[in-house]
Amino acid sequence: MTDAYYDFSPLYRSAVGFDRMARLLEAAQRNGQENGWPPYNIESTGESTYQIEVAVAGFKADELSIEARENQLTVAGRKAANDAGDSTERTFLHRGLAERDFERRFQLADYVVVKGADLANGLLTIDLARELPEALKPRQIEINQPKPTLEGKSAKSNKAA
Known part of the structure; x- marks a missing residue:
C-alpha cells in the first residue's frame, strides 16, 4: 500500500x-x-433506524469516546496506561488481543442522529435514526373549491327573499 x-x-x-x-x-x-481495525458491522434495524457494532474487546467505557459532528461519527479508543501500582510484569506467550489506540470514522447521511450507545460483552453498539425535519416531510395540501350557488340567484337576492 x-x-x-x-x-x-x-x-x-x-x-x-x-x-x-x-x-x-x-x-x-x-x-x-485504514488498517481495518477494529472490525465493525452496520445494520439496518428498521425503515429509518440503524445500528453500528464495533468490536472493542478489552476497552472500558471510560476509554472510549463517540463524537458526532457534521455528518461524521467518530469512535475512538484510548487505552489507559497500566496502573503504576501493578508491579507484576506480564509475559505473553501469544498476544492476539489488540490493546492499541484506534479511531474509526463513519460518514452519516443527512438528518441521521445518534440516539444512544451501549457497551456489553466487548461490543460497542451505537443506535442511529434518520429524523427528517417537519419542513421536509411530505404533507397533503387541501384544495379549496368555491361554494356552489344556485343558478340565477346571487347572495343579494337570497337576502331580499
Missing part, C-alpha cells in the same frame, strides 16, 4: 459551497488507508 497523500486544499479555495464534497474526498482517502 502506498503512502500517497493528495492535497485537497485548492478545492476549498476555488469551490464556494462545495466544501462538503472536498471533505468527502478527504474522508475517502483516509478510509483507504
